[in-house]
Amino acid sequence: MHRLQTPEGMNALAVAAAADHGNPLAAASAVRSHGIAADLASAALTQVELRRRAVAKFGAAAGRMFFTRAGLEQATRAVVADRRAARLAAAGVRTMADLGCGLGSDALAAARAGISVYAVEADPDTAAVASANVTALGLDHLIKVDCADATTVSVADFDAVFADPARRKAGRGRVFDPKSFSPPWDFVAALATRVPRTVLKLAPGIDHALLPPGAEGEWVSVDGDLVEAAFWCGPLAAAARRATLLSGTARPPAELTGSGVAKAPVGAVGRYVYDPDPAVVRSHLVAEFAELIDGRLGDPEIAYVYSDTPADTPFARRLEITDVLPFSLKRLRTLLRDRGVGRLEIRKRGSALEPEQLRRDLRLSGPSAASLILTRVAGAPTTLLCRPL
Numbered sequence: 001m002h003r004l005q006t007p008e009g010m011n012a013l014a015v016a017a018a019a020d021h022g023n024p025l026a027a028a029s030a031v032r033s034h035g036i037a038a039d040l041a042s043a044a045l046t047q048v049e050l051r052r053r054a055v056a057k058f059g060a061a062a063g064r065m066f067f068t069r070a071g072l073e074q075a076t077r078a079v080v081a082d083r084r085a086a087r088l089a090a091a092g093v094r095t096m097a098d099l100g101c102g103l104g105s106d107a108l109a110a111a112r113a114g115i116s117v118y119a120v121e122a123d124p125d126t127a128a129v130a131s132a133n134v135t136a137l138g139l140d141h142l143i144k145v146d147c148a149d150a151t152t153v154s155v156a157d158f159d160a161v162f163a164d165p166a167r168r169k170a171g172r173g174r175v176f177d178p179k180s181f182s183p184p185w186d187f188v189a190a191l192a193t194r195v196p197r198t199v200l201k202l203a204p205g206i207d208h209a210l211l212p213p214g215a216e217g218e219w220v221s222v223d224g225d226l227v228e229a230a231f232w233c234g235p236l237a238a239a240a241r242r243a244t245l246l247s248g249t250a251r252p253p254a255e256l257t258g259s260g261v262a263k264a265p266v267g268a269v270g271r272y273v274y275d276p277d278p279a280v281v282r283s284h285l286v287a288e289f290a291e292l293i294d295g296r297l298g299d300p301e302i303a304y305v306y307s308d309t310p311a312d313t314p315f316a317r318r319l320e321i322t323d324v325l326p327f328s329l330k331r332l333r334t335l336l337r338d339r340g341v342g343r344l345e346i347r348k349r350g351s352a353l354e355p356e357q358l359r360r361d362l363r364l365s366g367p368s369a370a371s372l373i374l375t376r377v378a379g380a381p382t383t384l385l386c387r388p389l
Helices: 007-019 024-032 038-064 069-074 078-090 105-112 124-136 185-194 278-282 286-292 329-339 355-362
Strands: 095-099 116-121 143-147 160-163 198-202 216-222 225-232 241-246 254-258 272-276 305-307 316-326 341-348 368-377 380-388
Touching (some): 007 024, 024 038, 038 069, 038 078, 078 105, 078 160, 095 105, 105 116, 105 124, 105 143, 116 124, 124 143, 185 198, 225 278, 241 278, 272 278, 272 286, 278 286, 286 305, 316 329, 329 341, 329 355, 329 368, 329 380, 341 355
Parallel strands (some): 095 116, 095 160, 116 143, 341 368
Antiparallel strands (some): 241 254, 272 305, 272 316, 316 380, 368 380
16 A cells, blocks of 8 residues: 555556556556556556545545455445534534544544544554545544554543444454454443443444444435444434435435334325335334325335325335235236336335246236335235336
8 A cells, every 4th residue: 555655656546547448458458568567557456446436435535545345345435424524523522533444434524524533443454545545635634543453442532432343254244243343342332331422333234222222323325225324322312213314416415313113003005105215214213204294004014105195205215006906926917918017116025026036927018117016015915006206
């Protein structure tokens, strides 16, 4: 990493960027033709590829940053990190310890919000990349990066602590048991007892039962993609549960809060069905969403919400139901053939059917498009044919 930061490395990056046109062999040959050593050329080309992929997460800043493949995959998207940093700054946080900083996404966002950050990362190569990113973005005056074990950091002197425990192990892939996190869950969960203003970034599948007493559980999606959970502890907690819907565009965020334990009313299928955003579902706020649109569930265990009147909402996708029928392949095939449906979107909740196999079995043909929902209503397998809106 250090070599890429030298004048020689910067030149190699510039040459690699100019030579990168989607053909790796041609790009490598073009870079080598400038007299750049093979190992440096390879490192530069890898960085150019990673920077191109990183634009989706980091925007234009990706062109100045440094990445590793694993680090980029796990890094917080800039829109999520910036939102979190703004909330911390609004809560009066001026200094923060970032335990497990990875490539530095959250530390960089906090610094952009005016927060001074002490960031630690146990892996030396990753720590070096984080430090390079701090320098590349001109934030050395606000961020200090050390390669250290997070459990050894004295956190008492910081306004807040942010922890993103590693959930991958070399050769084993993703780790789902919190006891196998690094740092381990017992250490991470106890941080709020040492620094009340603690935020924990976690996988969106985290068990609600692990939420510390009095903390807020937030689930975040970006353009409909569920990306993370965050536990906001102590005075940072503002609700029991929160669903935050962000966008990579200029569209303003949408937030839904509630208890996370309320139950939605159950009733008949209506004219419209709403498929809630995954952040709403995972934060257990389907009942709160149903109340917003005067809706109901068709089955107490299935997170499709029905109503008789249309409502515009950022929290769900709305479809108009044209047909409701018990699942029968023969009947469904006949109905779609009669409607001339050749393009079919298939969604499901509470169904064991495999959409792609069903698509093959339906033998679709025709000029029309439709949406199909496989679900349960009052415990019975049910098919909803819908008109996309």
